Amino acid sequence: xxxxxLCQDSRPSRFLTDKKRSYFxxxxxxxVFADLHSxxxxxxxxxxxxxxxxxxxxxxxxxxxxxxxxxxxITSGPLEGLNFxxxxxxxxxxxLQQQGYSLSQYDPFLAPDHTVLRHSYDFVCSYRVxxxxxxxxxxxxxxxxxxxxxxxLAISTRLLTDPQQFxxxxxxxxxxxxxxxxxxxxxxxxxxHGFTLLxxxxxxxxxxxxxxxxxxxxP
Ligand SMILES: [Zn+2]
Numbered sequence: 001x002x003x004x005x006l007c008q009d010s011r012p013s014r015f016l017t018d019k020k021r022s023y024f025x026x027x028x029x030x031x032v033f034a035d036l037h038s039x040x041x042x043x044x045x046x047x048x049x050x051x052x053x054x055x056x057x058x059x060x061x062x063x064x065x066x067x068x069x070x071x072x073x074i075t076s077g078p079l080e081g082l083n084f085x086x087x088x089x090x091x092x093x094x095x096l097q098q099q100g101y102s103l104s105q106y107d108p109f110l111a112p113d114h115t116v117l118r119h120s121y122d123f124v125c126s127y128r129v130x131x132x133x134x135x136x137x138x139x140x141x142x143x144x145x146x147x148x149x150x151x152x153l154a155i156s157t158r159l160l161t162d163p164q165q166f167x168x169x170x171x172x173x174x175x176x177x178x179x180x181x182x183x184x185x186x187x188x189x190x191x192x193h194g195f196t197l198l199x200x201x202x203x204x205x206x207x208x209x210x211x212x213x214x215x216x217x218x219p
Contacts, residue, residue, distance in 0.1 A: 081122060123154065194209065
């Protein structure tokens with residue numbers, strides 16, 4: 001059996017095998033993940049994402065605008081943010097700048113500028129990206145490092161709300177989707193990495209990094 005790619009627990013059990021893949025579930029963080037051996041090769045993933053998708057950009061733009069509106073209600077002053085995964089057009093970034101927000105962008109295929117990952121930000125958003133992580137612990141650690149103490153992490157991914165319905169869940173049938181999270185998964189991450197889980201519902205998870213320390217505890 002594989003170890004959990006998020007919390008490294010050694011006890012995941014087989015959860016489901018369908019026509020295409022096997023899935024495992026971790027008893028500790030409740031992550032459901034697809035068998036690594038049945039995942040898309042990197043080249044196929046790149047072909048899938050190596051193009052701008054206007055519909056997705058529009059959704060991402062909406063997501064960031066709603067997020068900024070919410071953050072403006074609970075914080076003050078100009079905010080520096082990072083968009084992790086996906087790419088907004090320059091025109092949207094300029095509009096945000098005019099409102100006093102700066103937004104850096106990183107995407108492994110569309111904007112692979114690693115220098116932006118060396119800075120730390122007041123907020124980091126990740127729209128429909130977490131489900132693509134083969135090694136979510138690695139990406140999680142990276143995102144933790146890019147957040148300032150007290151910073152906000154906003155994630156959009158569909159939550160697995162009823163594990164009994166997983167076999168019928170259309171979200172798992174996309175071969176590029178490999179990691180599936182429950183609310184309990186984010187509760188686990190918050191508790192073990194010094195975050196407060198502010199909100200966790202379908203398509204929006206909002207967490208705040210502890211202000212007093214940016215040291216993350218080992219899982
Ligand atoms: Zn786990």
